[in-house]
Amino acid sequence: xxxxxxxxxxxxxxxxxxxxxxxxxxxxxxxxxxxxxxxxxxxxxxxxxxxxxxxxxxxxxxxxxxxxxxxxxxxxxxxxxxxxxxxxxxxxxxxxxxxxxxxxxxxxxxxxxxxxxxxxxxxxxxxxxxxxxxxxxxxxxxxxxxxxxxxxxxxxxxxxxxxxxxxxxxxxxxxxxxxxxxxxxxxxxxxxxxxxxxxxxxxxxxxxxxxxxxxxxxxxxxxxxxxxxxxxxxxxxxxxxxxxxxxxxxxxxxxxxxxxxxxxxxxxxxxxxxxxxxxxxxxxxxxxxxxxxxxxxxxxxxxxxxxxxxxxxxxxxxxxxxxxxxxxxxxxxxxxxxxxxxxxxxxxxxxxxxxxxxxxxxxxxxxxxxxxxxxxxxxxxxxxxxxxxxxxxxxxxxxxxxxxxxxxxxxxxxxxxxxxxxxxxxxxxxxxxxxxxxxxxxxxxxxxxxxxxxxxxxxxxxxxxxxxxxxxxxxxxxxxxxxxxxxxxxxxxxxxxxxxxxxxxxxxxxxxxxxxxxxxxxxxxxxxxxxxxxxxxxxxxxxxxxxxxxxxxxxxxxxxxxxxxxxxxxxxxxxxxxxxxxxxxxxxxxxxxxxxxxxxxxxxxxxxxxxxxxxxxxxxxxxxxxxxxxxxxxxxxxxxxxxxxxxxxxxxxxxxxxxxxxxxxxxxxxx
Numbered sequence: 001x002x003x004x005x006x007x008x009x010x011x012x013x014x015x016x017x018x019x020x021x022x023x024x025x026x027x028x029x030x031x032x033x034x035x036x037x038x039x040x041x042x043x044x045x046x047x048x049x050x051x052x053x054x055x056x057x058x059x060x061x062x063x064x065x066x067x068x069x070x071x072x073x074x075x076x077x078x079x080x081x082x083x084x085x086x087x088x089x090x091x092x093x094x095x096x097x098x099x100x101x102x103x104x105x106x107x108x109x110x111x112x113x114x115x116x117x118x119x120x121x122x123x124x125x126x127x128x129x130x131x132x133x134x135x136x137x138x139x140x141x142x143x144x145x146x147x148x149x150x151x152x153x154x155x156x157x158x159x160x161x162x163x164x165x166x167x168x169x170x171x172x173x174x175x176x177x178x179x180x181x182x183x184x185x186x187x188x189x190x191x192x193x194x195x196x197x198x199x200x201x202x203x204x205x206x207x208x209x210x211x212x213x214x215x216x217x218x219x220x221x222x223x224x225x226x227x228x229x230x231x232x233x234x235x236x237x238x239x240x241x242x243x244x245x246x247x248x249x250x251x252x253x254x255x256x257x258x259x260x261x262x263x264x265x266x267x268x269x270x271x272x273x274x275x276x277x278x279x280x281x282x283x284x285x286x287x288x289x290x291x292x293x294x295x296x297x298x299x300x301x302x303x304x305x306x307x308x309x310x311x312x313x314x315x316x317x318x319x320x321x322x323x324x325x326x327x328x329x330x331x332x333x334x335x336x337x338x339x340x341x342x343x344x345x346x347x348x349x350x351x352x353x354x355x356x357x358x359x360x361x362x363x364x365x366x367x368x369x370x371x372x373x374x375x376x377x378x379x380x381x382x383x384x385x386x387x388x389x390x391x392x393x394x395x396x397x398x399x400x401x402x403x404x405x406x407x408x409x410x411x412x413x414x415x416x417x418x419x420x421x422x423x424x425x426x427x428x429x430x431x432x433x434x435x436x437x438x439x440x441x442x443x444x445x446x447x448x449x450x451x452x453x454x455x456x457x458x459x460x461x462x463x464x465x466x467x468x469x470x471x472x473x474x475x476x477x478x479x480x481x482x483x484x485x486x487x488x489x490x491x492x493x494x495x496x497x498x499x500x501x502x503x504x505x506x507x508x509x510x511x512x513x514x515x516x517x518x519x520x521x522x523x524x525x526x527x528x529x530x531x532x533x534x535x536x537x538x539x540x541x542x543x544x545x546x547x548x549x550x551x552x553x554x555x556x557x558x559x560x561x562x563x564x565x566x567x568x569x570x571x572x573x574x575x576x577x578x579x580x581x582x583x584x585x586x587x588x589x590x591x592x593x594x595x596x597x598x599x600x601x602x603x604x605x606x607x608x609x610x611x612x613x614x615x616x617x618x619x620x621x622x623x624x625x626x627x628x629x630x631x632x633x634x635x636x637x638x639x640x641x642x643x644x645x646x647x648x649x650x651x652x653x654x655x656x657x658x659x660x661x662x663x664x665x666x667x668x669x670x671x
Contacts, residue, residue: 199228199235206238215245233263240272249341249370252276260289267293274301281334281342283309284382304338311337315348319385328352343369344384347393350400357469357500359403366397388421395430403501405472407438436466437473444476453480471497475507482514490514505534512544521552529667532613546615549670553616558585569611569619578630581620582645587669588618592634592641594625599656600640606659610666617670644669 206221219242225235236259243252256273263269270289277286278301286305290297311334318326331349339345346369353362384392394417401410414431421427440463447456460477464470478493494511497504512527528545535541572578572590581588591607593600611619624631624639634643642654644665651669654661 199225215242218242233259237269278338279341281339281345307337308334308339324352324355347396351396359501362400387424391417391420391427398434402437410434433466437463453483456480469500471501478510487514487517524548525552549616569621572620572622575630583648585647588645590643591621592636594639597639614670
């Protein structure tokens with residue numbers, strides 16, 4: 001059985017609100033705060049509305065509010081007069097209401113007196129009956145009848161639930177208004193909670209913002225509540241909930257730790273800490289707080305903990321034997337199971353991607369990892385793979401940076417790892433490898449610049465002994481071998497570098513050049529076309545692509561007359577000029593357009609870019625307003641229309657094509 005003014009709920013349940021306790025004189029007024037993740041009623045489901053009721057009121061406050069009733073027992077409505085069956089009937093008779101106009105409910109009505117009613121309990125009223133009941137009766141039809149003037153000039157409004165007033169109390173003064181966010185009727189004084197010195201109003205305003213998902217605003221209110229009551233565990237727990245909503249988990253942990261210090265028996269604080277530590281991948285700390293209160297642990301959180309622990313154990317085993325595919329799979333599974341903000345698991349995922357030669361993905365994964373500087377000190381008191389946790393993250397970062405050619409940063413973070421864990425053999429080994437790669441790269445570059453290509457090959461080879469899969473050293477060695485005419489070996493190094501890092505532009509350039517030197521024109525054109533998309537404004541790439549396309553056509557026995565590099569879109573003004581252009585052996589792309597047509601104006605810049613990107617094709621345009629004879633001969637009726645001719649034969653016609661369709665067709669017929 002709940003006490004008066006107290007919502008029922010199982011103690012320690014994670015969906016309950018944190019009661020925020022404030023002392024005012026001899027009475028305690030309790031206020032609600034958010035649950036573990038969301039604002040909820042005491043014992044209600046997550047996400048349910050926050051009641052403005054205080055969970056309980058002290059006996060002193062309850063007695064004082066009840067004793068103001070004259071001749072009534074505390075907590076009971078006034079007894080009906082003789083011959084009347086209920087307070088409603090008495091009120092109807094006192095107002096002279098007509099027969100048949102009765103209230104829709106005959107249950108007793110509970111009101112608080114003007115001095116403050118019990119927090120949600122019942123109390124007698126000493127005001128006249130005309131002020132106790134609404135001035136009018138609610139009929140079954142829903143209409144309000146029997147309206148009579150009030151005998152007092154003071155207005156009555158529903159209380160906000162603050163102070164000693166309960167939900168639905170009648171208080172003096174003010175105007176009843178609807179809240180813009182929820183549509184519920186609220187006291188306008190609640191809108192001034194930001195400037196209020198009452199911790200209860202501030203906390204209540206924070207709860208409302210939290211419930212709506214406005215965590216920044218909720219945090220602002222909770223910050224003020226903590227400043228007012230710094231030693232209140234519930235205030236700090238509420239602040240931690242808002243920080244969790246903002247993703248600031250490290251700060252949330254520190255706030256919860258302080259709340260647990262202030263109130264060691266607060267089960268909700270420990271459950272929130274367990275949830276936080278689980279998200280950070282700290283299994284032992286999470287287990288400690290789940291079982292800290294001695295009560296039955298939350299089954300959902302316990303199952304999540306066990307699942308994360310199982311995947312983490314498999315991840316360790318896979319790393320030991322070098323099974324990087326399994327390590328990646330288990331790390332992902334642990335993250336999905338609940339450890340979604342663990343820097344160590346994200347670093348483990350990044351290391352597995354690096355070993356699987358997915359460098360860009362490894363770098364992206366590390367970039368999404370939370371920074372250790374934002375985490376709490378307890379996180380750093382454990383070992384991960386036999387290393388200091390932060391040192392492990394640093395050595396993974398160093399290896400990714402070396403693979404991407406960020407050598408200075410790699411040295412810096414590897415040195416940090418050594419400072420964090422000077423006893424770790426693995427940290428020392430990776431630091432030495434990073435230094436060897438950086439040294440080899442510097443020596444090789446100096447030898448390359450001085451023209452000593454054979455010696456540079458040896459220097460790069462020494463670095464590859466420490467890191468056989470370093471794409472930078474492989475690409476640099478390929479450049480040296482290309483200078484020495486070792487085209488096949490250059491191709492081998494480029495292919496290996498591109499297998500590790502497919503987006504490596506330098507390796508792609510050198511492979512295209514090596515293929516051209518070996519007269520493998522199809523492969524060379526393919527690489528240069530990729531490069532022309534990555535470097536659309538590079539004139540050297542465009543020219544190399546043109547020459548490779550010409551050579552490819554010659555190798556196929558095709559005629560290459562009238563092919564020139566760097567051509568612009570040529571305008572056709574006569575039917576004879578048009579017929580001559582369509583007879584070229586290479587592809588002729590003809591655009592029928594009009595200067596006044598909007599669609600033509602929109603696609604013209606793209607046609608110009610295609611002209612530069614595919615120099616082996618002839619690009620022409622026909623203005624139908626200036627050359628209507630050509631348009632009529634080709635039966636062009638819709639603009640823009642594109643036609644591709646080759647050796648006098650029309651290969652394709654496109655009416656208002658998309659950019660993707662147009663480029664695909666140009667590429668297809670220009671080869």
